[in-house]
Amino acid sequence: MDYRQVNIGIIGLGTVGTGVARILLEQKELLKTRTSLDLNLKTIVELDWSKDRDLDLSQVKCITDADTLLEDPEINIVVETIGGYEPAFSFISKALRNRKHVVTANKALIATKGMELYKIARENDVDLLFEASVGGGIPIIKGLREGLVANRFKSIYGILNGTTNYILTKMHQNSLEFADALKGAQEKGFAEADPTLDISGGDAAHKLAILSTIASNSFIPFDKIYVEGITGITKLDINFAQSFGMTIKLLAIYKRYEEGLDLRVHPTLINDSHLLAAVSNELNAIFVKGDFVGNTMFYGPGAGERPTASAIVSDIVDLSKDFMVQNGKKYSNRAISLTQNVQLIPIEDIKSRFYLRFMTMDKPGVLSKISGVLAENNISISSMVQLESHEKDNYVPIVLLTHEALEKSVEQALQKIVKFDFVKKDYLRLRIFE
Numbered sequence: 001m002d003y004r005q006v007n008i009g010i011i012g013l014g015t016v017g018t019g020v021a022r023i024l025l026e027q028k029e030l031l032k033t034r035t036s037l038d039l040n041l042k043t044i045v046e047l048d049w050s051k052d053r054d055l056d057l058s059q060v061k062c063i064t065d066a067d068t069l070l071e072d073p074e075i076n077i078v079v080e081t082i083g084g085y086e087p088a089f090s091f092i093s094k095a096l097r098n099r100k101h102v103v104t105a106n107k108a109l110i111a112t113k114g115m116e117l118y119k120i121a122r123e124n125d126v127d128l129l130f131e132a133s134v135g136g137g138i139p140i141i142k143g144l145r146e147g148l149v150a151n152r153f154k155s156i157y158g159i160l161n162g163t164t165n166y167i168l169t170k171m172h173q174n175s176l177e178f179a180d181a182l183k184g185a186q187e188k189g190f191a192e193a194d195p196t197l198d199i200s201g202g203d204a205a206h207k208l209a210i211l212s213t214i215a216s217n218s219f220i221p222f223d224k225i226y227v228e229g230i231t232g233i234t235k236l237d238i239n240f241a242q243s244f245g246m247t248i249k250l251l252a253i254y255k256r257y258e259e260g261l262d263l264r265v266h267p268t269l270i271n272d273s274h275l276l277a278a279v280s281n282e283l284n285a286i287f288v289k290g291d292f293v294g295n296t297m298f299y300g301p302g303a304g305e306r307p308t309a310s311a312i313v314s315d316i317v318d319l320s321k322d323f324m325v326q327n328g329k330k331y332s333n334r335a336i337s338l339t340q341n342v343q344l345i346p347i348e349d350i351k352s353r354f355y356l357r358f359m360t361m362d363k364p365g366v367l368s369k370i371s372g373v374l375a376e377n378n379i380s381i382s383s384m385v386q387l388e389s390h391e392k393d394n395y396v397p398i399v400l401l402t403h404e405a406l407e408k409s410v411e412q413a414l415q416k417i418v419k420f421d422f423v424k425k426d427y428l429r430l431r432i433f434e
C-alpha cells in the first residue's frame, strides 16, 4: 500500500520532545495501520546533543539551528517542545507563516499569546493545536472541541496540576506539613527544583485560561483569572478538613452565569463523597457539564513524558489527515476563531461557603467577638471547632465553617477580625466546594 508521507520536525528534545520522538519511531507501524499515513520524523532541533535519550536517531536529521527546520519546504508539521515564551513564540510564528501546522504543549505561551498565534495560523490557513497543554494525556481539549461541540458549557472544574495534587495528597495521607510534602515531591520528581509556578496556582490558571477560551469562544488571558496557591495550607487545616469529612484540593473552576464567567483557581474543601476527593497523587481530573450532555468526567495522567507525548501525537495525526485530501490542500481550519467577548465576574461578587481558621489567644469572649463581626457582615456560621491550648504561647486554633456568603463580606469581616489583639495575623480562608 502506498502511504502518504507527512514530514515532522521537533524543536526541543527534552522530556516531552523525547516522548514524541519515541512514539513516532517506535509506534510507526501501528500509526500507519491506524491512519494510513507515514508519519516521518524528519528533523529534530536540540541545543544539547550530548545527553543519552535511549533513542535510535540514525534516520533522523539532528541539528541545532531551528531556522533550518522552519525553512525546510518538505516539513509539514512542527512540534514545539522547548517551553517558555521566547524563542518559542518566534519559532511558532515563523512556522505558521511558512505555512506549517504547529503542535505545542506550551500552556504558558498559549494562555498569554494564544490570540496572536491563532490569528497568524488563520491568516496562513494552517492550524495550531495544543492538546498536551492541559491535562497531559487526557483528551480534554478534543473532548470540548469535538466530542462535546454541541454543548454550551455550564461548568468546568477540576484538578489541573499534578504537582500540587501530589503535595496535598501526601499532606492528607501522611499528615505532613507543606514544606515536607514539597520536599518529598521534589525527591520523587513530581515537583520542579523551582516549584513556584505550580504551588502558586499559576500553572493551573494557564490551563484554566486555555479551557475557558475554548469553552467560551473568547480569549481569556490567564492574568484575568483569580488565583490562590497552596502554600498557606498547614497540617492543622488538613486535619480539620478531615474531621469535617472533607479533602483539600487545588481546584480550577469555570462557571457560566447570565452575568458572565466566574473563573478562579484556589485551594478548596471538597466533600469526601465527591469523586474529585479520590483523585490522588499526580493525577488530574476534570468535570465538564454541558447543557445537552449533562455531567462528564475526564481523568488520567496530567503530565510526564509518555502521557504528554501521547496527546501531542494525537494532534499530529489529526493534522496529518489534512494531507490525505487534494495534495495537501486543507479542508478545515481548527485554529480558534474567537467570536464573543465575555464578561468576567469579579471575585468579590462570588458567593461560597467558607472555612475560616484563626489562631487566637485562649481566653473568654474571643469567640463571641469573632462571631459578632461575622454577623455584622451577614455571615452565618454552620459549624465551629475550638481546640484546647497546646502551644507555649497560649494560642489556639478556632475553625468556623460558614453558610453561603458573599466574598466581599467575608473579606471585610476578615480585615476587622485580624485587627483584634487576640488574633494572629496568619489566618486561613478557604472556599468550600458545592
Ligand SMILES: NC(=O)c1ccc[n+]([C@@H]2O[C@H](COP(=O)([O-])OP(=O)(O)OC[C@H]3O[C@@H](n4cnc5c(N)ncnc54)[C@H](OP(=O)(O)O)[C@@H]3O)[C@@H](O)[C@H]2O)c1
Binding pocket: 011, 012, 013, 014, 015, 016, 017, 045, 046, 047, 048, 064, 066, 081, 082, 083, 084, 087, 105, 106, 107, 108, 132, 133, 136, 302, 303, 304, 305, 308
Ligand atoms: N514535562 C511534562 O510533563 C509536561 C507536561 C505538559 C506540558 N509540558 C510542556 O511541554 C514543554 C516542554 O516541557 P519539557 O518538560 O519537555 O521541558 P524540557 O525537558 O526542559 O525540554 C526542553 C528542551 O528544549 C531544548 N531547547 C531549549 N531551547 C532550545 C532551542 N532554542 N532550540 C532547540 N532546543 C531548545 C532544551 O535543551 P537544553 O536542556 O539543552 O536547554 C530541552 O532539551 C513546556 O512548554 C511544558 O510546559 C510539559
